[in-house]
Amino acid sequence: MSAADGDEVACPCGQVFDVPRSLRGGIANCPQCRQAVKIGGGHDPLFYALVGAGVLAVLIATAIAGWAGGFTAAAITFVVGAGILGLMAVLS
Amino acid sequence: MEAIFKDNQYLIRRKMFSFPGRKYQIFNAQGQQVLYSYQKAFKLKEDIRVYADEAMTQERLVIQARQIIDFSAAYDIVDPTEKRKVGAVRRKGLKSILQDTWEFLNDDDQPIATLTEDSTTMALLRRFLTNLIPQSYHVEANGTRLVEYVQNFNPFVLKLNVEIKPEGRNVLDPRVILGAGILLAAVEGRQG
Numbered sequence: 001m002s003a004a005d006g007d008e009v010a011c012p013c014g015q016v017f018d019v020p021r022s023l024r025g026g027i028a029n030c031p032q033c034r035q036a037v038k039i040g041g042g043h044d045p046l047f048y049a050l051v052g053a054g055v056l057a058v059l060i061a062t063a064i065a066g067w068a069g070g071f072t073a074a075a076i077t078f079v080v081g082a083g084i085l086g087l088m089a090v091l092s
Numbered sequence: 093m094e095a096i097f098k099d100n101q102y103l104i105r106r107k108m109f110s111f112p113g114r115k116y117q118i119f120n121a122q123g124q125q126v127l128y129s130y131q132k133a134f135k136l137k138e139d140i141r142v143y144a145d146e147a148m149t150q151e152r153l154v155i156q157a158r159q160i161i162d163f164s165a166a167y168d169i170v171d172p173t174e175k176r177k178v179g180a181v182r183r184k185g186l187k188s189i190l191q192d193t194w195e196f197l198n199d200d201d202q203p204i205a206t207l208t209e210d211s212t213t214m215a216l217l218r219r220f221l222t223n224l225i226p227q228s229y230h231v232e233a234n235g236t237r238l239v240e241y242v243q244n245f246n247p248f249v250l251k252l253n254v255e256i257k258p259e260g261r262n263v264l265d266p267r268v269i270l271g272a273g274i275l276l277a278a279v280e281g282r283q284g
Contacts, residue, residue, distance in 0.1 A: 023158070023201060026156070026158035026180070027177045029199055035175045035176060036176055036177045047160050
């Protein structure tokens with residue numbers, strides 16, 4: 001498998017091996033020591049799309065609150081929205 | 093492999109009133125509780141731990157989702173005592189809209205068997221009429237039935253009977269079979 005097809009993973013035993021992209025965020029067994037190794041690789045593209053949509057929604061809600069209710073309403077909306085997004089990031 | 097995984101019949105029972113998380117008891121054919129599982133609430137990335145008992149001191153299985161949000165979610169199943177991944181299961185997102193379909197993967201991530209909900213008609217009735225109709229699933233490879241998961245009718249307590257056929261042991265790791273059963277109770281139980 002070429003690096004373009006997947007990811008390179010380093011096992012604590014010293015072995016470096018390739019895994020397919022489908023294993024990103026998952027677990028694979030090292031071909032040398034047969035122990036489970038965690039594979040990085042971040043989140044699914046859908047996750048980033050939803051986070052982006054969440055940030056956009058908070059900004060739009062803040063703008064609407066600011067236009068309708070002034071600075072205090074905008075600040076409260078922004079804090080609540082950012083808090084929800086922050087909580088989701090911590091839980092993930 | 094530990095003796096608790098050598099039975100051919102199990103019962104997975106989802107405990108009632110287990111807020112905020114979900115608790116599962118796994119019994120063998122003799123009715124003895126052999127495993128206990130706790131699924132934490134408010135976790136975006138599914139991480140289910142299976143313990144030897146309710147003291148939760150000895151981990152027996154770890155079931156982890158690869159992604160937080162994934163249309164075709166895959167779950168790796170690890171035996172912490174051997175520190176080795178024993179297999180994985182992957183939900184086929186598109187097919188599962190109408191009829192639950194999962195793939196069983198070996199420890200090398202290659203598909204080796206398919207789990208399907210009993211019938212399309214019953215699956216559609218469950219989705220569009222009532223989710224009180226108990227679910228049942230079977231696992232097949234090359235036309236041979238390997239495992240059956242049959243839910244009891246009980247609107248309050250989820251009980252899933254797991255029967256491993258003799259051929260099933262030759263193809264599938266029983267730890268993956270039990271892990272898939274817990275996932276069915278956890279993930280598929282939410283639809284309806």
